Amino acid sequence: MTMSTAPITAIGTPPAGRARMTFAGALSANMLNMIGVGPFITIPLALAAMGGPQALLGWLLGAVLCLCDGFVWAELGSALPRSGGSFHYLREAFGPQGLGRLFGFLYLWQTLLIGPMSIASGTVGMAHYLTWLEPGLSPWTLAAIAATVCLVNLGLLWRDIRAIGVLSVATSVIVIGSCLWIIASGAVHFDAARAFSFPPHAFAINGGFWMGLGAATLIGVYDYGGYNTICMLGDEVVEPRRNIPRAVLLSIPLVALLYIGLNLAILGVLPWQQAMHSQAVVADFMAAIYGPTGGRIVTVLILIASWASALMNLLGASRVPFAAARAGDFLAVFARTNARGDVPAVSLLFMGLASALACLVSLDTLIAVMIVVQTMFQYTAQCIAVVLLRRQNPQAAPGQFRMPLYPLPVIITLAGWAYIVTTARPLHILAGVAMIAVGSALFLAMARRTRQWPFSLHKASRP
Template sequence: MNTAPLPDSGISPGLAPGSRARMTFAGALSANMLNMIGVGPFITIPLALAAMGGPQALLGWLLGAVLCLCDGFVWAELGSALPRSGGSFHYLREAFGPQGLGRLLGFLYLWQTLLIGPMSIASGTVGMAHYLTWLEPGLSATAIAAIAATVCLVNLVLLWRDIRVIGMLSVATSVIVIGSCLWIIASGAVHFDAARAFSFPPHAFVIDGGFWMGLGAATLIGVYDYGGYNTICMIGDEVVEPRRTIPRAVLWSIPLVALLYIGLNLAILGVLPWQQGMQSKAIVADFMAAIYGPIGGRVVTVLILIASWASALMNLLGASRVPYAAARAGDFLAVFARTNARGDVPAVSLLFMGLASALACLVSLDTLIAVMIVVQTMFQYTAQCVAVILLRRRQPQADPGQFRMPLYPLPVIVTLAGWAYIVTTARPLHILAGAGMIVAGTLLFLAIARRARQWPFSSLKAFRP
């Protein structure tokens, strides 16, 4: 790849990591939690109820929390060992060898991010626009897509500033988002009806193929909703004391959000019959309207819109650092290494991700969610478990201040088993999409490597004219 100095255009090629502004633990934890909460649980609770056919869908949320916590240990250890912006791009390259297989896996992660990153961001803004229909029932599909795309573009503009400002914004918004969740949970607790919440259908716990497929679908939904605990790993260069801050932010965010999600589920199920809930298009608004009347539904809808916007903002923040990191390492188009004039914003990478996410808003929400999780699981999440093992073998003793997961290798084994379960219970079309992404990325990498006479075609240099 071309890594020559860039011409002067008001956009600089980037500064050394140590010269950038820094995000504190409070900002890091807030960024993770904002990305995790978003619109996810507010639109997917009906999907989980439908997947399992009753309130036993709570099992999917619990299994998803256990799986994500085990995966969080993987992210925490990798983020502490290699605290650099770009996250998995560096983890996979270093673990599998930066001059060998690691080049391919790093490129595949970059390829995945270019395709899936915009879909992940768009899923938040599309979900946000769908929730807006509770306030404006007449919104057409075109209007929903246009609103979602506009939010992506607004976030693009908002992220064109110092990371410290983003950190303060994430803390302030977290207070609103978490406060809203606590209000919803408290409202449900006051009106909670245990008989309604746990009115399981007769077939609820019949362990057969349908049960396992339904649980897999509910767990996939849970994993999507918990997703975002790795946000801080994407901006490691911009974090204060990253070897300590990154693991703390990852491992605190997962149980905190899990408690909120389980509380939300129980609160809603204790007020709305699950048969009604699984048909709802805005379940939390319907829930609050049942308690406080239409004004309650409108107020909570506004709060959910704020949470959705903030989640998409943090998602774009993390995704924009991956092509930038790859370009700085010389493994992607050099133009993506350009920053703004101050040198504290990855300008071209942010522009690409922001505009691509706006275009991805044309895809349906359920397709965005399913394809995104299956593709990431098939490649990135599985490969990272192997990366931890390889790095441990290479460096048995941790450096001072470096985090190491407890009970190793148990969390890695549980994580691998969980990802395998999600993939094997996914729809064949989504599995095919994941396999196609990996094959296409591999062929593209080999074509580029052959042209540049790089691994695995390094020996061809001898025949170069």
């Protein structure tokens, strides 16, 4: 998958006359964003994290955690069905003239770090698959190729983007079709003894097991990500209070089944000892069944999907700070456009150049920092936001979704995010702390200059 990003109308209302999305469209938007190139590039990382096929536990635990978090997103999306998602949830829950201003700013600030990393993870994964067609490429060459793809995409988006919608559909067909082809091939050649050949002491409950499970779960969360896509489009959904929760909560189990099937298909054909060290595990898998031709065909399909996924991710990520800046809620420089006025020049340049630079970082580090940073701030803060909004509005609005068994899903989600963070590497945690600290300092400097909260003359009032 790729990071869920908002569209051009991320913060605000959709243009007049824009067609509204039905439930089918909402579900499709979620699933198309969830089913990206992620599983094609992360299966070896999960296997390496746990040292065997017990890595499937990470995918299962990730699905459970995402489903509980899905309840949080579903309730927030139903309570505040507005385009921009988290920006509005955090501002409203924590006070739009108080702490909510800081949290809204930090969410946008986070996008400047997470956006380039998400884009780079796709192009770095794409470069890894090139090694199947062209063995012997050095790490620096692969990084240069990945960065070049980012810069090419920057150039493409500086011009005409009218074909992006068609490209999105075509890419989704390629990705889903490839997944079904892989699963069907694996089912025909499935060897249960190979798939479940656990190493000695695979389930020994010790510190290494919990650390490995945390890393595998983090990878699973990365691949499931995107179930919140429709929350970013709240203004454009028919009956949003009902359809947003349905789209969120149905997309997660559907994609989980697809991903578990994908993992089992590969493990049932390739020995996990080989798969965990593969740079292009799906190509190796298809080559084992169909020979080199099968490997080449699936590699080309994945390369196309990876490129298009990175292109669309750059498109979405560049619009978030641009839309916020135009609304006066972010750094004004990000509101600048090109000479024609149809491209968010500064925002697109920043995201494109930063993503190219991020290609120097390893794939596992990109994924880990992305999830840890989002978990430490946005995902944790949203769990608290649900509680605050319930206290502010004890009675649900007509047709509004309220999660069952409240507050159990919130507690499980918070525990899951805490587990992922505490099992992460200290450097990744430090990146999250630095993001929050630097963003907070910048917000306070801007607030002091403009005499806004917490430096305003009058005490901020809650909604």
